[in-house]
Amino acid sequence: MNQSATCPIPPRDWRRWIRTALMGLGLPLCFAVGFAAIGWALHSRVPPIRARKVSDKIEAFHAGGDAFDTLLVGSSRTAVQIVPSEFDAAMAARGIPTRSFNLGLEGFRPPDDTMVLERALEKRTKPLKFLVVECNPVESVLEKEDRWTSPYIFTHDARRLGVYWRQIWAHERSLDMKIRFTAHLKHVTNYLPEFVVHFRHFVWNECRISRGSQLLLASLTGQPQGEKPRACPPDGFYVKDRPKKILQGAELTRYRRKLAERIALPPGIGHGDRVSQDELLAKKALAERHGATLVLVSAPFLKDWVFTIREADGVIVLDYSDPSRFPELYSPGGRMDFGHLTAAGARIYSRTLADSIAEALKPRTPSP
Amino acid sequence: MIAAALARPVLFVEFRFLWIFAIILGMHWALRNHTARKVWLLLASHAFYTCFFIGNPAEFFPNLFAGKWAALPEGWWFPALLWFSTGMDYAVGLGIEGAKTERGRKIWVVASLIVNLGVLGFFKYYGFFEENVRAVVEWLGLTPGWEPLRIFLPYGISFYTFQSLSYSLEVYRRHLPAERNFLNLAMFIAFFPQVVAGPIVRAMTFLPQTRINPLWKNVDVRGCLILFFTGFLKKACIGDTLGTVSDSYFAAPESYSAVSAWIATLCYAGQIYCDFSGYTDMAIAIARMLGYELCANFNFPYFSASVTDFWRRWHISLSSWLRDYLYISLGGNRGSKLFTYRNMLITMLLGGLWHGASWTFVLWGGLHGLALIVHREWVARTNGIAAVRAAMRWLAVPVTFYWICITWIIFRSQDVRIGGEVVRHGYDIAGQALRSFVLFDANGGTKSVCDPMIWWILAALAAVHFANSRRWLSRWWRLLPAWAFAAVLGAGWALALFMKPTVYKQFIYFQF
Numbered sequence: 001m002n003q004s005a006t007c008p009i010p011p012r013d014w015r016r017w018i019r020t021a022l023m024g025l026g027l028p029l030c031f032a033v034g035f036a037a038i039g040w041a042l043h044s045r046v047p048p049i050r051a052r053k054v055s056d057k058i059e060a061f062h063a064g065g066d067a068f069d070t071l072l073v074g075s076s077r078t079a080v081q082i083v084p085s086e087f088d089a090a091m092a093a094r095g096i097p098t099r100s101f102n103l104g105l106e107g108f109r110p111p112d113d114t115m116v117l118e119r120a121l122e123k124r125t126k127p128l129k130f131l132v133v134e135c136n137p138v139e140s141v142l143e144k145e146d147r148w149t150s151p152y153i154f155t156h157d158a159r160r161l162g163v164y165w166r167q168i169w170a171h172e173r174s175l176d177m178k179i180r181f182t183a184h185l186k187h188v189t190n191y192l193p194e195f196v197v198h199f200r201h202f203v204w205n206e207c208r209i210s211r212g213s214q215l216l217l218a219s220l221t222g223q224p225q226g227e228k229p230r231a232c233p234p235d236g237f238y239v240k241d242r243p244k245k246i247l248q249g250a251e252l253t254r255y256r257r258k259l260a261e262r263i264a265l266p267p268g269i270g271h272g273d274r275v276s277q278d279e280l281l282a283k284k285a286l287a288e289r290h291g292a293t294l295v296l297v298s299a300p301f302l303k304d305w306v307f308t309i310r311e312a313d314g315v316i317v318l319d320y321s322d323p324s325r326f327p328e329l330y331s332p333g334g335r336m337d338f339g340h341l342t343a344a345g346a347r348i349y350s351r352t353l354a355d356s357i358a359e360a361l362k363p364r365t366p367s368p
Numbered sequence: 369m370i371a372a373a374l375a376r377p378v379l380f381v382e383f384r385f386l387w388i389f390a391i392i393l394g395m396h397w398a399l400r401n402h403t404a405r406k407v408w409l410l411l412a413s414h415a416f417y418t419c420f421f422i423g424n425p426a427e428f429f430p431n432l433f434a435g436k437w438a439a440l441p442e443g444w445w446f447p448a449l450l451w452f453s454t455g456m457d458y459a460v461g462l463g464i465e466g467a468k469t470e471r472g473r474k475i476w477v478v479a480s481l482i483v484n485l486g487v488l489g490f491f492k493y494y495g496f497f498e499e500n501v502r503a504v505v506e507w508l509g510l511t512p513g514w515e516p517l518r519i520f521l522p523y524g525i526s527f528y529t530f531q532s533l534s535y536s537l538e539v540y541r542r543h544l545p546a547e548r549n550f551l552n553l554a555m556f557i558a559f560f561p562q563v564v565a566g567p568i569v570r571a572m573t574f575l576p577q578t579r580i581n582p583l584w585k586n587v588d589v590r591g592c593l594i595l596f597f598t599g600f601l602k603k604a605c606i607g608d609t610l611g612t613v614s615d616s617y618f619a620a621p622e623s624y625s626a627v628s629a630w631i632a633t634l635c636y637a638g639q640i641y642c643d644f645s646g647y648t649d650m651a652i653a654i655a656r657m658l659g660y661e662l663c664a665n666f667n668f669p670y671f672s673a674s675v676t677d678f679w680r681r682w683h684i685s686l687s688s689w690l691r692d693y694l695y696i697s698l699g700g701n702r703g704s705k706l707f708t709y710r711n712m713l714i715t716m717l718l719g720g721l722w723h724g725a726s727w728t729f730v731l732w733g734g735l736h737g738l739a740l741i742v743h744r745e746w747v748a749r750t751n752g753i754a755a756v757r758a759a760m761r762w763l764a765v766p767v768t769f770y771w772i773c774i775t776w777i778i779f780r781s782q783d784v785r786i787g788g789e790v791v792r793h794g795y796d797i798a799g800q801a802l803r804s805f806v807l808f809d810a811n812g813g814t815k816s817v818c819d820p821m822i823w824w825i826l827a828a829l830a831a832v833h834f835a836n837s838r839r840w841l842s843r844w845w846r847l848l849p850a851w852a853f854a855a856v857l858g859a860g861w862a863l864a865l866f867m868k869p870t871v872y873k874q875f876i877y878f879q880f
Contacts, residue, residue, distance in 0.1 A: 027854040034858025042866055200383070212866040213605070217612055220818040 039207030046208045046215070051154035052230060053238075054105055058120050060232035061101050066126035070100035071292075072236075073113050073283075074134025077299035077339065078104030081346045082132070082353060084235040090354030096361070098129055102236035107146055109139040110279040111163040112155040117286060127291030130357065133283050135296040135317075137276035137307045140167045140194050147197060156201035163275060164198040167191060170273040175310070246342060247335040255338050258302045259323055259330060266322040270305045280309045288314075295357055300329035300349060301339050316360045318353065326352070377420040377523070380650040381604045381872055388416075389654065396658055402581035406551050409658065413560035418447040420523045420564065446522040449487065450563075454554045456483055457532045461539045461546035461553070473540060480536040488529045495519050496725030523878060524564040526722055530689055532557050535571035537693050544572055552578040559660070561651040565644075565877040567665040567685035574660070582659020589657070590853060594845060596653035597860060602646030603875070605867040606829065610635040610642070612869075617817045618780055621800040622810075628817035629804030633773045634826055636780050641670065643876045644683070668837040670772070673764035674747075675739040678772060690719050709744075713737040723779075728794040732779045739771060777801045 061068065070091075072082045084100040091098045103120055105113070113133070121128075146152055168191040171179040179187075203209070218224050233239065247255055271277060280296070287294035293316060298306045300320040308317060323330040329352065334345030341349055378385050392412045399405045422428040423441045431439040463476040494517065502512045535553065538544040547553045556574045557563075617624055617632030624632070648665040655662045665685050672678035679687045695715040701708040713734065720733015750756040781798035783790045804810045835841050845853060 023850065027850060030851045030854035031858035031861075034855035034860075035862045036858075037855075038859045038862035038866075042862070046866075207862055207865065209865045210868055210870045212863075213609060213869045216609065216867070220613065220822055221616065222819065 035207075039203070042208045042211070043206050046211050048205060048208065049150050049154060049211060049214075050224075050229065051150040052228075053232075054108075054116060054151045054154055056230050056232040057103055057105065057236050058116065060234065060236060061103065061120045062123055064101065064234065066124065068099050068101040069126075069129040070098045070132065071117070071120065071128060071130070072100055072102045072104055072132045073117050074104045074297070074299070075108050075113070075136065076104065076106040077301060078102065078132075078134045078297075079106055079108075079238070080104075081299065081341050081349050082237075083346055083350045084237050086347050086350035087354050090351040091358065094354065094358035096129075096358055100130075100132075100235065104134070104236075105151065107143065108151070108155075109136045110276065111138055111160045112152070114279055114282055114286075115155045115157065115160055117283065121286060121290055124290055128287070129292060130295055131283070131287040131290070131292040132295040132297060132353070132357075133280075135280070135298050135307055135309070137172060137272040138163060138167050138279055140164050140191055140198070142194070142197065153201050153205050156198060156205045158202070158206070161198060161202045163279065164195055166275045167273075168195055170275045172273055172276075173270060173305075174273045175271040175277065244343075245336055247332055247337055251338055252332060255302070255332060255335065258338075259332075262302050262322075263324050266324060267303050268305050269308055269319075271310045272307050276307065277310055281311070284309075284311075284315060293361075295360075297353065300326060300341070302330075316357060318356045318360070320349075320352070328352075378416060379872060379875070380647065380654070381600055381868075393657055397584055403551065405581070406555050406578065409560075410551065410555050410558060413555070413558040413563060414447065414450070416560040417450060417524070417558060417563050421446050443520040443522060446520075449522055449525070450528060450558055451554075453484065453487070453528060453532050454550075454557045456480065457535050457557070458547070458550050458553050460536050462548070464536070464539045465546035477536055477540040480533065484529050484533050484536075488525055491519055491521055491525055493721075493725045527566045527568055528557055528563055530568045530686070530722075531562075531571075534568070534689065534693065535575075538571050544575065547571075547575055549578075559655070561654040561658075561660075562662055565647055565651075565875055566683075567648055567651065567663050568689050569662055569685070570689075573663060577660050584659075587657060587659060590846065592653045592656045593857060595649050595656070597857065597864065599646040599649030599651075599653060600868075601864050602642040602649065604646075604869065604872060605864055607639045607642035607646060608869045608873045609867070610639040611873050613818050613822065614639055614780070618797060618801065619784075621797055621804065622813050623815045624804070624810065624813045624817050625815065626804045626808040626810045628813075628815065629801055629810065631822055631826075632817055633777055633801070633805055635822070637670070637769075637773055637776050638826065638829060640776065640779075640876055641666070643873075647875050647877065668833070670769055670833070671765055671837055672768050672772075673760070674743045674768055675736060675771065676743050678768060679736070679740070686719070686722070690715050690722075694718060709741045712740050712744075716740065724782075726782060726794060728778050728781055728798060732775050735775050735778065739775075774802065774806065777805060 061071075070087075072078050072084065072087070079102060082100075082102060082104065084102050087100050088098050103116060105116065108116065113136075117131075117133075142152060168188055171184050171187045173179065284294050294314070295316040295318060296309055296312075298308065298319040298321045300323075302323070303321055306319060306321045308319070309315060320326050320329055328334070328348055329341070329345065331345075334342050334348065336342045336345070378388060392409070395408055396405055399408060419425075421441065422444050428440065428444065432444075457480060460476050460480040463479075464473050467473040467476060498516055502516070505512045535544070535547070535556070539546050547556075552575060555578055556569070556571060559569075559574070562569055614632045614636035617628055618636075621629065621632075645666040652662045652664070663685050665683055667681040667684065669678055669682035672681050695711055698711040698714060699707060700711060714737075716733045716737030717730055718733070720729045720731070720736070723729045723732070778798045781794040781801060783794045784792040784797070800811065804813070832841070845856065848856065
């Protein structure tokens with residue numbers, strides 16, 4: 001059979017175009033393969049960057065061995081507001097002895113906190129009692145000034161990149177309400193450029209960019225390059241980091257106005273989007289793997305809506321977002337700024353948290 | 369996003385340059401019309417240059433249009449100097465050509481020299497002049513009755529001033545017709561790959577290129593990619609790493625041992641070469657991608673067999689400029705031996721001063737001038753002596769390199785200023801470093817600037833440099849099939865980025 005009759009040879013121009021198109025796609029692909037191959041080789045042989053505070057906290061937790069049985073995870077609202085010693089004392093008073101470690105980090109929200117948690121628990125052999133996690137939805141948009149800081153680069157691995165990719169397509173309230181197409185489109189166009197930043201962080205972290213220079217200079221000059229280690233307190237709570245200030249001026253006025261609004265109308269509960277729920281499930285799985293009870297906490301903060309887990313079975317959910325129920329946590333005198341408590345406020349919060357956990361663990365008496 | 373990308377000077381080594389360049393390149397080749405291409409490149413060049421001065425465009429332009437002058441960054445209007453220089457040279461070119469008499473031509477070219485050099489002199493040397501006058505007045509026991517004027521040096525002014533002067537001088541010498549197309553001249557002066565740190569392109573070599581519409585098929589893409597990559601390697605991976613070692617030493621040379629002085633000097637020699645030639649390689653590669661050819665600036669200068677040879681291989685665009693427009697204008701070697709030597713010395717002193725307003729640069733230029741004279745005398749006196757010729761076959765390169773290193777110490781030893789105040793003089797640093805380097809007397813300093821491993825690194829770099837000078841490394845990648853070349857380039861970039869510093873050091877020649 002004559003092949004050319006059924007499959008005519010394209011004219012010369014077509015062939016040229018096809019060849020150009022194949023080259024246009026194929027050569028960048030080959031470039032990427034070459035880059036990835038060396039990147040992977042470097043990744044497997046060279047340690048990652050040291051991230052200020054993050055690496056210090058993880059190392060301090062590892063150094064403590066299995067002495068700790070409770071881990072406190074979250075953003076600054078955990079890092080500076082839950083005092084492990086206060087928490088442990090209050091738990092002990094309730095007959096539940098604990099030894100807690102504060103793994104909270106300023107600005108760390110999901111999926112970053114999950115990554116830190118994974119790293120902290122990877123060497124763990126003994127079971128945990130409690131895993132206290134600040135409940136936040138996934139946050140893909142990084143603060144401009146934080147973008148190129150080492151803690152953010154440090155958290156960018158393949159799993160986190162996958163989370164950011166899925167977050168592009170999931171509107172932050174998609175499980176709670178019907179999202180209009182235009183709102184969804186706006187979300188996608190906002191998040192796509194952000195993903196490019198995450199992708200660069202991922203390549204930077206995974207291909208160990210600049211690590212060779214740092215290590216070479218460190219061995220040449222005898223001085224560690226990059227982020228200098230910062231001694232971490234044994235319980236992970238940096239007392240000195242708390243600025244000694246109190247809410248005042250215009251910020252106080254704004255706070256009072258918002259507080260009045262929230263007392264009049266307490267925030268609603270929401271489940272965010274599928275990606276954020278999956279992050280909570282990942283933490284739940286980690287807690288189960290390490291024999292811990294997962295405690296999800298909505299920190300005392302004036303929010304418009306409170307994010308919580310959908311599948312709450314076996315999880316203690318504690319919500320401090322309603323100022324009318326916890327007035328002592330919302331007193332302007334106990335506030336350092338709009339979103340954070342003073343040292344005195346943090347002590348109250350730590351004890352309140354311990355009391356709530358102990359209360360939640362009490363066996364319920366069946367009603368007659 | 370674009371405003372954020374242009375919020376600070378764009379360096380060729382930065383990632384954001386890649387996508388900015390991708391836009392420039394894509395648009396340039398997408399346009400078919402030659403004039404449209406040139407307009408696009410001119411706009412891109414001025415935008416590139418402007419971002420060195422205005423800060424964040426998203427803040428700058430609202431402040432500018434609102435007339436908030438105090439909120440504008442210092443030197444925000446400097447990009448206008450580039451337009452001024454272009455406009456003036458355009459007028460001068462036409463004026464020279466239109467002049468009826470030789471005197472008329474001379475008046476035009478002198479006007480160009482006065483204005484161009486006047487602007488350069490004011491911005492670059494006023495502070496130096498004022499500082500020295502102040503020192504003399506104080507030395508005489510008087511109190512200076514004026515406040516020092518803080519002048520901010522516009523980036524690239526030394527480069528584009530020399531470039532535009534080359535145009536006026538070539539037109540004056542009838543080597544080139546006056547350019548009637550303003551666009552061509554404006555593009556020649558502002559062309560972004562070379563506007564900030566050279567190479568100093570001659571009007572004679574660049575202007576003819578602006579008259580021919582470049583073709584993509586003539587672009588050696590593979591060669592450009594390799595040249596850009598090599599430039600990046602030199603600047604980011606080698607130059608900046610060596611720079612960290614030399615910076616530590618020159619911050620406090622009295623603390624370090626004599627061996628450290630050697631290490632730091634060799635590291636600085638490597639740094640300045642890699643920094644400047646790396647920048648030049650990238651500039652040439654970028655220009656080639658756009659279809660334009662810039663002149664070469666380096667030709668393995670550390671393998672020079674004499675100082676004369678060194679100046680034929682180091683910063684070629686500047687040394688040839690000085691030779692053609694200064695040395696020859698002074699009379700060159702058309703006179704007695706003493707007359708020639710005087711011209712050589714003046715040329716090198718001014719060449720030193722071109723690098724910066726500091727006595728250490730003048731001294732550096734003077735030492736090179738003296739070395740050129742000594743070499744000339746040496747050649748004249750030893751010509752025909754077979755033993756000398758035999759010895760020189762082995763000694764010429766190391767002796768020349770040793771001398772170059774000595775002069776680099778002086779070049780590197782700049783005043784240390786804190787808040788505008790000199791806290792340590794350059795000559796003090798140079799004195800200490802030279803004592804250690806030449807006499808092996810560290811004056812009590814015992815610290816080591818870095819691990820002895822650096823010797824292996826320096827030896828490896830020298831071996832690669834030697835292999836490259838013999839063209840042993842410059843051909844194999846041409847033989848690879850396209851897919852393999854792309855993969856090897858990708859692998860090379862992964863390694864280069866692994867070795868790049870976390871924060872880049874500024875290009876050394878940006879300050880000139």
